[in-house]
Amino acid sequence: MGTQLQAEIPKVYSPHTIESRWARDWLEHKLYRASNDSVRPRFALAIPPPNITGSLHMGHMLEHTEIDILMRWHRMRGENVLWLPGTDHASIATQMIVERELGREALPQLEGRPEANGLWQREGQRLRLEMGPEKFIERCWTWKEANGDRIRRQMERLGASVDWSRQRFTMDPAYSRAVVEAFVRLYEQGLIYRGKYIINWCPRCGTAVSDLEVVHDTRPSHLWYIRYPFEDGSGHVTVATTRPETMLGDTAVAVNPADDRYSGAVGRRVVLPLLGRLIPVVADAAVDPEFGTGAVKVTPAHDANDYAIAERHGLPRIQVIDEQARMTPEAGPYKGLDRYKAREAVVQDLADQGLLEKTENYELSVGTCQRCRTVVEPLLSAQWFLKIAPLAEPAIRAVKDERIRITPDNYRKIYLDWMENIHDWCVSRQLWWGHRIPAWYCDDCGEVIVARDAPAECPKCKGARLRPESDVLDTWFSSALWPFATLGWPEKTDDLKRFYPNNLMIMGFDILFFWGARMIMMGLKFMDDVPFRELYIHALVRDAERQKMSKTKGNVLDPLEVTEKYGTDAVRFALAISAAPGTDIAFSEEKVEAYRAFANKIWNAGRFFLMTLQRLHDSAKGKLAAAFEPTPGLGFNAAAAPESLALADRWIFTRLLAVTREINEALAEYRFHEAAFTIYHFFWHEFCDWYVEWLKPEITRPVDGLRTPPAWINLTRAFEASLHLLHPFMPFITEELWHQLPRSGRDRSLSLTAFSLISERVADPVSENQFKLIQDLVVAVRNAKSEMGLQTQKPSAQIACEDLRIIELFRLHQESILRLAGLEALNFTQQSFSADTGGVRPVGAGVYLRLFHHQKLDTEAERVRLERDKGKIEHQMIQMEAQLKNEAFRSRAPQEVVRATEQRHAQLSEQHGKLIESLRRLASGA
Numbered sequence: 001m002g003t004q005l006q007a008e009i010p011k012v013y014s015p016h017t018i019e020s021r022w023a024r025d026w027l028e029h030k031l032y033r034a035s036n037d038s039v040r041p042r043f044a045l046a047i048p049p050p051n052i053t054g055s056l057h058m059g060h061m062l063e064h065t066e067i068d069i070l071m072r073w074h075r076m077r078g079e080n081v082l083w084l085p086g087t088d089h090a091s092i093a094t095q096m097i098v099e100r101e102l103g104r105e106a107l108p109q110l111e112g113r114p115e116a117n118g119l120w121q122r123e124g125q126r127l128r129l130e131m132g133p134e135k136f137i138e139r140c141w142t143w144k145e146a147n148g149d150r151i152r153r154q155m156e157r158l159g160a161s162v163d164w165s166r167q168r169f170t171m172d173p174a175y176s177r178a179v180v181e182a183f184v185r186l187y188e189q190g191l192i193y194r195g196k197y198i199i200n201w202c203p204r205c206g207t208a209v210s211d212l213e214v215v216h217d218t219r220p221s222h223l224w225y226i227r228y229p230f231e232d233g234s235g236h237v238t239v240a241t242t243r244p245e246t247m248l249g250d251t252a253v254a255v256n257p258a259d260d261r262y263s264g265a266v267g268r269r270v271v272l273p274l275l276g277r278l279i280p281v282v283a284d285a286a287v288d289p290e291f292g293t294g295a296v297k298v299t300p301a302h303d304a305n306d307y308a309i310a311e312r313h314g315l316p317r318i319q320v321i322d323e324q325a326r327m328t329p330e331a332g333p334y335k336g337l338d339r340y341k342a343r344e345a346v347v348q349d350l351a352d353q354g355l356l357e358k359t360e361n362y363e364l365s366v367g368t369c370q371r372c373r374t375v376v377e378p379l380l381s382a383q384w385f386l387k388i389a390p391l392a393e394p395a396i397r398a399v400k401d402e403r404i405r406i407t408p409d410n411y412r413k414i415y416l417d418w419m420e421n422i423h424d425w426c427v428s429r430q431l432w433w434g435h436r437i438p439a440w441y442c443d444d445c446g447e448v449i450v451a452r453d454a455p456a457e458c459p460k461c462k463g464a465r466l467r468p469e470s471d472v473l474d475t476w477f478s479s480a481l482w483p484f485a486t487l488g489w490p491e492k493t494d495d496l497k498r499f500y501p502n503n504l505m506i507m508g509f510d511i512l513f514f515w516g517a518r519m520i521m522m523g524l525k526f527m528d529d530v531p532f533r534e535l536y537i538h539a540l541v542r543d544a545e546r547q548k549m550s551k552t553k554g555n556v557l558d559p560l561e562v563t564e565k566y567g568t569d570a571v572r573f574a575l576a577i578s579a580a581p582g583t584d585i586a587f588s589e590e591k592v593e594a595y596r597a598f599a600n601k602i603w604n605a606g607r608f609f610l611m612t613l614q615r616l617h618d619s620a621k622g623k624l625a626a627a628f629e630p631t632p633g634l635g636f637n638a639a640a641a642p643e644s645l646a647l648a649d650r651w652i653f654t655r656l657l658a659v660t661r662e663i664n665e666a667l668a669e670y671r672f673h674e675a676a677f678t679i680y681h682f683f684w685h686e687f688c689d690w691y692v693e694w695l696k697p698e699i700t701r702p703v704d705g706l707r708t709p710p711a712w713i714n715l716t717r718a719f720e721a722s723l724h725l726l727h728p729f730m731p732f733i734t735e736e737l738w739h740q741l742p743r744s745g746r747d748r749s750l751s752l753t754a755f756s757l758i759s760e761r762v763a764d765p766v767s768e769n770q771f772k773l774i775q776d777l778v779v780a781v782r783n784a785k786s787e788m789g790l791q792t793q794k795p796s797a798q799i800a801c802e803d804l805r806i807i808e809l810f811r812l813h814q815e816s817i818l819r820l821a822g823l824e825a826l827n828f829t830q831q832s833f834s835a836d837t838g839g840v841r842p843v844g845a846g847v848y849l850r851l852f853h854h855q856k857l858d859t860e861a862e863r864v865r866l867e868r869d870k871g872k873i874e875h876q877m878i879q880m881e882a883q884l885k886n887e888a889f890r891s892r893a894p895q896e897v898v899r900a901t902e903q904r905h906a907q908l909s910e911q912h913g914k915l916i917e918s919l920r921r922l923a924s925g926a
């Protein structure tokens, strides 16, 4: 808008109007597209890609707020910033949703019934098998086109400063090529193998799931003691088991070799009850003599430990449970029964035959499918595995050498512990939606071919009967490539050169192993460098009582609803000021409301500023604004020599310098809460409460002539600098106000304006000390007036101070002090007050204050008032002391709350001292 001032700034702050307007503007002008220049330092981060099935929740809101703050901050420091957005195809989640949709279309009559979802799911699964992979995958794409960009639209509305031109989807053709390339290379290097091993199988989802996708639940169950008779009829061995139905697949009984109780049994054979098979008793050091009777059954096809024992002793593996969790023909008479039905029948039959010795209650830890919570079945299954040890080793070293810094620090150890005990990764899934494993089986000679493109014939027997693998890859396999596949790998693109490694990754702890660790391994493998230099693990957002937000508890806050109600800026600020590293966030609407009040404060300050400027402008008949054109020597950037500025200007500039440094340091360490608190305190309690108040007479005075008063120039600079500092936290309101400022029209957006206004030359400790002396005096007068019940009056004050320079300072600024403190007159003395002078108050720095008032006080009423205030304060202090002594409070409450409580306690304690002093003075008649 150049030199024109806008006619009117709305009285009421209406975030909704402002935010949707700017969000659209930023999007339309492609403001956050990373540049191709290589001159400026770059700062890159790839978003943790939300699932296409997802909708924005509070966890995203926190994550995106933290990322956006840092991206805007770096951008305003003149860096070439890339925040790369995208989504994940979410193999299993998408497949389940599409299945349910199919079921729903087929059975619309179930709508509204509580069991509908389960039935739709089952029907959908049946329909999927009926329609076959090709049609089903087509259906998934249709679903994705229609629903997959919900989070994108939500992020657009929230103004996330991402580069939409570089958006990626994990199943884009180019990305899929990268996935195939990575798989083939790993296979060629012998790091991917196919084999039959015990894996976790979800019978409901019909797929293998990795260890990480298994959630452990504790459930009340039993320990069954079963007798296995010796073949010669001379007694029996009793084994204890939590899964009696699997005994049908036993191929041995095992004991610990050091267990004397069984030394005579090892090497003999027992009869497997119910089936009558003869099986050996073996000795294996893996058997825990403390568990049950010390003798255990060995079921190699249904237990990973038993599988290992069977390997060592050359035992057969008999599968008695199938992929639908039903008993196989190997289970003899139990064939076809569901696993739990089979359990009942087995236990009953054992009891009938007198082979069930006893049953004990037992707390059982069961593994369930993360996706559907069905109990997973350990099954022997042919799957594809990634050999992890050769990949883990460099990934451990990268973190130990601090080529990747993990914050908060405690996650470093958690990461290293996990990586040092990591197992091979089962990467195949029996699903249809996802990246199909690039393998083919030759039906003529049995050869397995892994290739980038479909082979025309078998390289071994030249046969043409090739069957493609139907399994797809674990979704996390493709997302492990995210930091480089999004930049065009395996091509050697400019983006890859420019933005890899990323500078930073921000994620929640829940995906550190699923994703974080795997990106580090893959990055080192394929790019020979870490995927990012820093990894910041953000906290969880909990409710006000620090309970986890969950639908069943009904305490979920929908970020979009809260945003709609209070504005994005308020929600962002409330999150940022709560986001101390390593501490979960207690979040509530009340908190957002509080920072909505802060946004109002900013709005009102901006409005006052602009309206006053408008009046000034009018009084100068429209010619004044020209004076705001950049003028060398007057601007903040130019940093006029401090001596030529007024004290308040020198003070606000030196404060701005200090605050900028504090914010920079805090953000560099991810202390979002401190950075937010610093700018909040500065803007409200220094800029508004002191600086603007100090300048009020000067800026509200009509001007004569066309010279802009210097106060205006400096105020404009300071206000603009405040908007700069606030912008990363509250991008919308700051953008709106900034565009209304004079001489801002040159730039497209505040967010692209390099923040370089702080020059070392404005550091000015002298002005800071001087201003502080005046502030202390004004506050002391205000307190004294309030304690004496003189708030509405204008008493006179006498100041005693031996330091002539301080007296001179007060004299020089007498007018401001009288106005801000609400005094009639001030007089000064270098003499100290004599010991018997009543009503003397220390101000600090050797300054003493005494108030004179004309009215005679009603002593008794005053005493009652002081006693009442004292009582109130004592009550509050007792409560706070109890809280501060409470270890649980100190350890669990966020640091900011504990700190605020301590500060408040110190304030109260000071007030309490003053009240006692006042009561003493009142009693002595002073």
Ligand SMILES: [Zn+2]
Residues within 6 Å of the ligand: 202, 203, 204, 205, 206, 369, 370, 371, 372, 373, 374
């Ligand atoms: Zn499942």
Ligand SMILES: [Zn+2]
Residues within 6 Å of the ligand: 442, 443, 444, 445, 446, 447, 458, 459, 460, 461, 462, 463
């Ligand atoms: Zn062949």
